[in-house]
Amino acid sequence: MGVRVQTDDFDLNAEVRALTAGRTDIGAVVTFTGLVRGKASDRVLASMTLEHYPGMTEAELQRIDEEAHRRWDLDATAIVHRVGDLRPGDQIVLVIAASRHRQNAFEAAAFLMDFLKTRAPFWKKETGADGVGAWVDARESDDDAVRSWG
Amino acid sequence: MGVRVQTDDFDLNAEVRALTAGRTDIGAVVTFTGLVRGKASDRVLASMTLEHYPGMTEAELQRIDEEAHRRWDLDATAIVHRVGDLRPGDQIVLVIAASRHRQNAFEAAAFLMDFLKTRAPFWKKETGADGVGAWVDARESDDDAVRSWG
Amino acid sequence: MELKLVYFASLRERLGTGGETRDIPADVATVGDLMTWLKGQDEAYAAAFEDGAKVRAAVDQVHAKPETLLANAREVAFFPPVTGG
Amino acid sequence: MELKLVYFASLRERLGTGGETRDIPADVATVGDLMTWLKGQDEAYAAAFEDGAKVRAAVDQVHAKPETLLANAREVAFFPPVTGG
Numbered sequence: 001m002g003v004r005v006q007t008d009d010f011d012l013n014a015e016v017r018a019l020t021a022g023r024t025d026i027g028a029v030v031t032f033t034g035l036v037r038g039k040a041s042d043r044v045l046a047s048m049t050l051e052h053y054p055g056m057t058e059a060e061l062q063r064i065d066e067e068a069h070r071r072w073d074l075d076a077t078a079i080v081h082r083v084g085d086l087r088p089g090d091q092i093v094l095v096i097a098a099s100r101h102r103q104n105a106f107e108a109a110a111f112l113m114d115f116l117k118t119r120a121p122f123w124k125k126e127t128g129a130d131g132v133g134a135w136v137d138a139r140e141s142d143d144d145a146v147r148s149w150g
Numbered sequence: 151m152g153v154r155v156q157t158d159d160f161d162l163n164a165e166v167r168a169l170t171a172g173r174t175d176i177g178a179v180v181t182f183t184g185l186v187r188g189k190a191s192d193r194v195l196a197s198m199t200l201e202h203y204p205g206m207t208e209a210e211l212q213r214i215d216e217e218a219h220r221r222w223d224l225d226a227t228a229i230v231h232r233v234g235d236l237r238p239g240d241q242i243v244l245v246i247a248a249s250r251h252r253q254n255a256f257e258a259a260a261f262l263m264d265f266l267k268t269r270a271p272f273w274k275k276e277t278g279a280d281g282v283g284a285w286v287d288a289r290e291s292d293d294d295a296v297r298s299w300g
Numbered sequence: 301m302e303l304k305l306v307y308f309a310s311l312r313e314r315l316g317t318g319g320e321t322r323d324i325p326a327d328v329a330t331v332g333d334l335m336t337w338l339k340g341q342d343e344a345y346a347a348a349f350e351d352g353a354k355v356r357a358a359v360d361q362v363h364a365k366p367e368t369l370l371a372n373a374r375e376v377a378f379f380p381p382v383t384g385g
Numbered sequence: 386m387e388l389k390l391v392y393f394a395s396l397r398e399r400l401g402t403g404g405e406t407r408d409i410p411a412d413v414a415t416v417g418d419l420m421t422w423l424k425g426q427d428e429a430y431a432a433a434f435e436d437g438a439k440v441r442a443a444v445d446q447v448h449a450k451p452e453t454l455l456a457n458a459r460e461v462a463f464f465p466p467v468t469g470g
Contacts, residue, residue, distance in 0.1 A: 021261055038175065093470050116470050285380065
């Protein structure tokens with residue numbers, strides 16, 4: 001239910017607690033954390049810069065989140081995405097889905113990530129250890145993942 | 151790769167960091183946390199007691215974990231399960247699957263939970279607000295979930 | 301054959317014990333045989349093992365079926381379907 | 386019609402600007418028309434919009450297709466396929 005775009009890092013415990021604190025109706029919490037990998041197609045990375053479309057990003061994440069709540073019986077969800085300069089090992093994105101039952105939570109978290117990947121207006125530029133920058137190409141497998149949800 | 155059975159609570163951040171610290175090859179971390187719900191089939195719970203089969207539990211969790219590593223390309227996994235007396239809202243179980251790509255991590259985490267639910271020798275006894283204790287019945291949907299993995 | 305038997309959860313409560321060591325006749329070859337033999341011991345066992353479909357077993361800490369051979373087993377466990385997670 | 390145009394990522398770099406306000410002719414009715422019209426402006430636009438399949442658009446911050454009508458749009462965005470997450 002909360003979507004956020006920020007340059008700051010996020011804290012997994014704090015984000016989960018914000019959803020579950022004081023509640024005893026939630027039986028299952030699934031989190032997905034995306035991290036910057038140190039190698040991309042055999043290229044060693046020095047850093048990654050995330051650009052986004054302020055305004056549309058938040059609106060689109062909100063739309064994706066609402067769609068997840070329409071499709072599954074969820075008690076709480078959260079999406080946090082970082083922008084700006086990141087380094088290998090840094091956290092990029094966090095998705096949380098909480099529900100009474102585990103299958104809803106797993107499916108909704110996977111759905112949120114699949115749709116975020118193909119619809120939320122973020123763009124990654126990688127800078128190699130050689131100092132050369134290159135925009136990341138979109139992956140066809142991500143489009144396939146979205147189509148699989150019908 | 152680590153499986154643990156303990157009475158103490160666990161810390162999500164610490165468990166994830168133990169798997170990812172100092173690594174830059176992991177792109178995706180999926181966690182599942184199971185919590186004690188305050189109501190079970192309209193019965194208000196005061197507490198829950200988890201019994202297990204010491205020795206077999208750890209061995210079975212290890213077997214389930216190894217099977218996940220055979221089926222998916224995973225960088226790291228962890229399973230932590232609590233035993234003893236728990237209250238509504240308490241954490242019961244944690245599963246973590248880390249991989250280069252998100253689909254592996256999602257599928258492996260769901261697989262670990264489905265198999266843990268039907269194979270790991272744990273038994274829950276619920277005590278209602280009325281003081282009456284009752285062993286929890288196994289759910290057929292859990293058996294179905296395991297069969298779906300083939 | 302001397303065998304360590306262990307019981308868990310509702311089965312442990314019904315039998316009033318978490319485990320015991322028993323001398324098992326030589327013709328008790330499988331887990332199913334053992335359940336049948338235990339049922340014949342007294343009323344408490346008969347009641348606990350009555351609904352065989354609800355009793356699961358492990359031999360030396362590995363899940364077993366009624367047809368699983370006891371062979372040189374040291375420990376056989378009986379328990380209801382598991383409910384962890 | 387006055388329209389705010391915004392560009393992101395590789396498209397922004399190619400055009401050398403993150404955005405501009407343009408006066409669009411009345412016969413530019415759809416997102417596709419707008420792309421065709423921009424391509425005719427100069428070589429930088431022609432190059433940036435050359436591979437139409439790799440350019441995505443949003444109208445007033447909602448994903449759009451080439452056939453999406455501009456109608457009373459205030460802001461149109463062009464960008465490559467997204468790569469977040």
